[in-house]
Structures are given as C-alpha cells and as structure tokens.
Amino acid sequence: MFRITQYMKTLHQPQPVGPARQPPGPVVIWNLIRRCNLTCKHCYSISADIDFKGELSTQEVYDTMDNLKAFKVPVLILSGGEPLLRPDIFDISKRAKAMGFYVGLSSNGTLITEENIEQIAEVGYDYVGVSLDGIRETHDEFRQKKGAFDESMKGIKLCQDRGIKVGIRFTLTQDNSHELPMMLDLMDEYDLDKFYLSHLNYAGRGNRNRKRDVFHQMTRDALDMIFDRCWSELQQGIHREYVTGNNDADGPYLLQWAEKHVPEEVPALRQRLDNWGGNSSGVNISNIDNLGNVHPDTFWWDYTLGNVREKSFSEIWRNPNDPLMDGFRQSPRPVKGRCAECKYLSVCGGNTRVRAYQLTGDAWAEDPACYLSNEEIGVVMDEGDRIELPNQHPEVKFHEQQRAIKAVNLT
Numbered sequence: 063m064f065r066i067t068q069y070m071k072t073l074h075q076p077q078p079v080g081p082a083r084q085p086p087g088p089v090v091i092w093n094l095i096r097r098c099n100l101t102c103k104h105c106y107s108i109s110a111d112i113d114f115k116g117e118l119s120t121q122e123v124y125d126t127m128d129n130l131k132a133f134k135v136p137v138l139i140l141s142g143g144e145p146l147l148r149p150d151i152f153d154i155s156k157r158a159k160a161m162g163f164y165v166g167l168s169s170n171g172t173l174i175t176e177e178n179i180e181q182i183a184e185v186g187y188d189y190v191g192v193s194l195d196g197i198r199e200t201h202d203e204f205r206q207k208k209g210a211f212d213e214s215m216k217g218i219k220l221c222q223d224r225g226i227k228v229g230i231r232f233t234l235t236q237d238n239s240h241e242l243p244m245m246l247d248l249m250d251e252y253d254l255d256k257f258y259l260s261h262l263n264y265a266g267r268g269n270r271n272r273k274r275d276v277f278h279q280m281t282r283d284a285l286d287m288i289f290d291r292c293w294s295e296l297q298q299g300i301h302r303e304y305v306t307g308n309n310d311a312d313g314p315y316l317l318q319w320a321e322k323h324v325p326e327e328v329p330a331l332r333q334r335l336d337n338w339g340g341n342s343s344g345v346n347i348s349n350i351d352n353l354g355n356v357h358p359d360t361f362w363w364d365y366t367l368g369n370v371r372e373k374s375f376s377e378i379w380r381n382p383n384d385p386l387m388d389g390f391r392q393s394p395r396p397v398k399g400r401c402a403e404c405k406y407l408s409v410c411g412g413n414t415r416v417r418a419y420q421l422t423g424d425a426w427a428e429d430p431a432c433y434l435s436n437e438e439i440g441v442v443m444d445e446g447d448r449i450e451l452p453n454q455h456p457e458v459k460f461h462e463q464q465r466a467i468k469a470v471n472l473t
Contacts, residue, residue: 065303
C-alpha cells in the first residue's frame with residue numbers, strides 16, 4: 063500500500079526524515095470465507111454464492127490467531143469472499159480486537175444492514191473498507207448485481223452514523239477510469255475517511271479480465287488527479303487518507319510530481335521512499351486463504367507456502383528454503399529487464415511480481431504495468447522492446463501508442 067497522504071503531509075509540513083520502519087511482523091490479509099453474494103469481474107479469489115468445503119473452523123481460526131499474536135503480527139484484515147457471510151465473523155472479530163490486533167473489515171458493503179450494524183459497531187473495527195467500482199450502473203455491472211451500488215452506499219452511511227471509520231476502494235480499469243472524478247466527489251459528498259485506488263492485478267477473475275486493464279496514460283492521469291486533490295485538501299486543512307495499491311511505480315511518480323511542485327523537498331522525499339522500499343509481498347504483507355493456505359500476498363493464490371493445519375503460520379513464514387520467498391527478501395530483488403536497470407528500484411522494489419509472472423512465466427521479469435518511460439527511469443532501451451500490456455493491440459508497439467495518445471491530447 064502506498065500512502066499518498068502520509069508522504070504529501072511531509073511535503074506540506076516538512077520534518078526530519080526518520081529511520082526506516084521495521085514492522086514487528088507481516089500484515090495478514092485473511093480470507094476467512096470464499097462465499098460471496100456478488101460475482102465481481104476482478105475477484106482474485108473467484109468467489110461465488112456457494113459453500114466451499116474445507117474452510118477453517120472457528121477453533122482453527124482461534125488457534126492460528128494465537129500463533130499470529132505470538133509472532134507479533136500487528137494487523138489482521140478480515141476479508142473473503144464476503145466476510146459478513148461467515149456466521150462466526152463477529153466472534154472472530156471481537157477476539158482479534160481483545161488480543162490487541164488492528165482489525166480491518168474488507169466488505170462489499172451490501173450486507174451491512176440495520177439488522178447487523180449494531181454488532182459491527184460493537185466489534186470496534188479500526189477500519190471498514192467497502193469496494194466500489196464506479197457510479198451506480200457501472201458498479202452494478204462490475205458486481206453483476208442490480209442495486210449493488212445503492213446497497214453498498216447504504217452500508218457506508220450506516221457505518222458513518224455509528225462513528226465507524228469507513229472508506230472506499232476503487233479498482234481502476236478501462237471500463238471505469240472515466241468515473242474516477244465522480245468517485246472522488248463521493249469523498250466530499252459523504253465526507254468519507256479514506257480512498258483506496260487499487261491497480262488491477264492479474265489474479266483470479268482479474269487475470270481473466272486483464273485485457274480491460276488501463277493503458278499507461280490512463281494510469282498517469284488517474285494518479286495526477288489524486289495527487290492534485292490530496293495536495294489541495296491538505297492546503298485547505300482537510301485531512302483524508304488517499305492510498306494506492308498494486309503498482310509501486312506510484313512512489314517514483316510522486317517523486318516526479320514533487321520535482322515539479324516542491325523541488326526543495328525532493329531529497330527528503332526520496333529518502334522516505336527508499337525507507338518504504340515499495341512492494342512488500344512475502345515480507346511485510348502475507349495472506350491466509352479460506353482453507354488455511356499461506357501465500358506471499360492475496361494475488362499469489364496459485365503459489366502456496368504451507369497450510370496452518372499442518373504447520374504454524376510462523377514456521378511457514380520463516381521457511382528459508384522457498385525460492386520465491388528468498389527472492390522477495392533479497393535486497394535488491396533479483397528482477398530482470400528494465401526493472402533491474404531502473405534508478406528507482408530501491409523505491410518500488412521491482413513493483414508487482416505476480417503481473418510479470420502471469421504474462422511471462424517468470425516472477426522476476428519486468429512488470430509491464432509500470433507506467434514510467436525508459437527515459438524517466440534512466441534506462442537505455444527502445445520503448446518498443448518493453449513487455450506489452452495485455453490490453454494493447456499486438457500490432458501497435460508501446461512507443462507508437464504513446465505517440466498516438468500525445469497526438470490526441472494536442473488536438
């Protein structure tokens with residue numbers, strides 16, 4: 063996760079750069095259930111409205127939580143499927159809070175109702191994140207359920223009325239990028255606490271639908287819009303959280319933004335971003351799925367490190383003999399192509415490895431979703447030699463596409 067507001071605050075109100083933060087343990091994103099009442103086009107867990115066999119029992123969840131606490135895991139993000147479909151979700155959540163975890167609930171929002179809002183409030187979730195993919199018709203099409211948008215917004219309002227910190231998560235694709243301004247306007251209309259822009263990652267249905275991923279210029283336009291809004295709000299004394307996920311080129315892109323707007327703060331920002339280090343799959347981010355399988359993050363469900371029924375999470379996570387995890391934990395990572403030569407490698411950490419793997423079969427190939435040009439990252443290579451995104455026409459090379467985009471922008 064790239065915390066735009068956190069870094070922009072240091073540009074707006076400069077302060078000394080501290081040392082790199084060393085989390086005591088990884089954040090655990092826990093898919094407690096795979097069942098979901100929606101069928102979203104980009105779902106990495108390929109959830110459906112059916113019961114999936116073999117899911118962890120309540121006691122198995124509790125036993126794993128005990129190990130996670132002993133392993134100094136600081137954060138549990140309870141997800142699904144739709145976690146509110148799990149009958150014991152509130153018992154699990156209350157226990158997690160009582161143990162001292164930061165506990166987030168990741169929901170589609172449609173099942174937050176008058177019937178359960180008091181139970182949700184009683185848990186005391188530190189944050190409730192609701193996924194939205196556009197305004198009304200667009201969102202309903204993504205979620206493949208008419209009325210889903212209105213149900214989600216009602217759930218958000220119920221959370222707000224109970225004083226629960228709540229925000230929205232928006233996955234950017236070609237089909238909804240034009241509605242990003244309206245999504246950002248919802249932040250004002252509903253006075254929301256947090257906006258999370260998620261870049262599409264190639265896992266589950268997101269992998270099947272990767273041809274609907276955004277072009278590089280669309281990504282840049284989206285980040286420009288968010289940067290400008292966040293900066294404007296900070297100058298007005300408005301403090302909301304803007305964050306992004308699944309494309310760590312956002313860090314170098316913010317650095318370029320700062321070079322244009324607050325150049326005197328660039329050295330300090332570069333140090334902060336180096337301390338951040340970019341992608342943290344297999345290091346500070348981890349995932350447990352509904353069957354108890356442990357993965358480097360939520361988008362690596364095809365790669366299992368072990369199962370908490372057979373070994374404790376801490377044993378699995380410490381395993382020094384896994385080649386993928388060894389690569390994640392190298393500094394710098396053993397990336398190839400333009401990523402290996404990039405002057406921002408220490409900032410982004412090589413970006414998202416699962417995209418490279420899904421397109422090339424090599425987890426360490428360059429990430430084709432990096433939207434920075436070779437010139438911007440200091441790489442001497444023809445743009446046409448880059449690995450192409452799946453949404454590009456095969457006969458149109460990257461540099462030709464960029465030239466066409468510029469021509470359109472000039473007219």
